[in-house]
Amino acid sequence: MSDILAKHNARLRNQLDAFADYVAAAERSGQENFPLYKWTKAVIEDPEKIEKHSKAFSIHVAGEEVYGKDAADALEAELRPLVGGPLVTRLTKHDSNPANNPQPPAQYR
Template structure:
């Protein structure tokens, strides 16, 4: 029986210069870009995703965005900003979560880049609520 859960692959890089290269799709990272293209994937910087969420909330009404205060506090915290600017989520065919087979293939193909140190952390997450932290209860502490 196939799993009902969907998956997501994320990775971190070691420094700000590499992170900026990933954000710009720098041709110097051809091996990474080729792997992503082969899987119809794009890397979205977590900081950018958080900033987009805050912008959308402010434009459309923060009452409709339950994580607004937490997310805003996170992107305004310099230590968190540095952390999340080096962290990327992979979207496949424009989707934030996808089938396990897709996530497994992405993870497998990215492993050599992790072994060489371009990627410092490679993670696969599933949508099973039992495996994921619950949304923060207090908005005063950013992620």
């Protein structure tokens, strides 16, 4: 797997760490600039969600969390055969358009 990531100038990022960094940045800079602050904070304080997200990783390409479809497709094509093995249990791609993603529950808006 590390060969594939290196070939694509990519690295793994633990999702729980990313959430914690988001919360810390919001608390330093002002929560009003971080629309997902309340929801994300609730996640990193929930033991079940901690367990879930500590096992999830995102892939950043060339240091970027959001990158083009061609890069995502190429990376997915090489990683797909690893699904079901000892390291990769599931592989998904996410659209960066907020309209195509889950929205925070009402209590976190």
